[in-house]
Amino acid sequence: MNIKRIALLASAAGALALGACSGGKDSDQPATANVENMAPIEVVNESPVATEASPAPMVDNLTTTDVQPAAPELSADEQTQDDADATGMTARVSRDEGGNEAQTAQ
Numbered sequence: 001m002n003i004k005r006i007a008l009l010a011s012a013a014g015a016l017a018l019g020a021c022s023g024g025k026d027s028d029q030p031a032t033a034n035v036e037n038m039a040p041i042e043v044v045n046e047s048p049v050a051t052e053a054s055p056a057p058m059v060d061n062l063t064t065t066d067v068q069p070a071a072p073e074l075s076a077d078e079q080t081q082d083d084a085d086a087t088g089m090t091a092r093v094s095r096d097e098g099g100n101e102a103q104t105a106q
Contacts, residue, residue: 074082084090 081090
């Protein structure tokens, strides 16, 4: 079979499949619920409305809080050094050792 016949058969099979999927007869019955025929729904709210707020319950807190001592004030350089120490950014590397000159930049 050549390509044209295959394409013709495929399109005919597709048209046949689409024709088989179509619905049956359309009924001519009118719609049962029209917007014009609907009555609005009336909602009645009969729940009581509080006119005055109830007083808040008394909080009986007998525990005392321990006051933490304030941290000493650090200068900007000391704070930077402290942050770097905490995150591990203070590793010392000598620039004279040569390190990884053989590795290529990525």
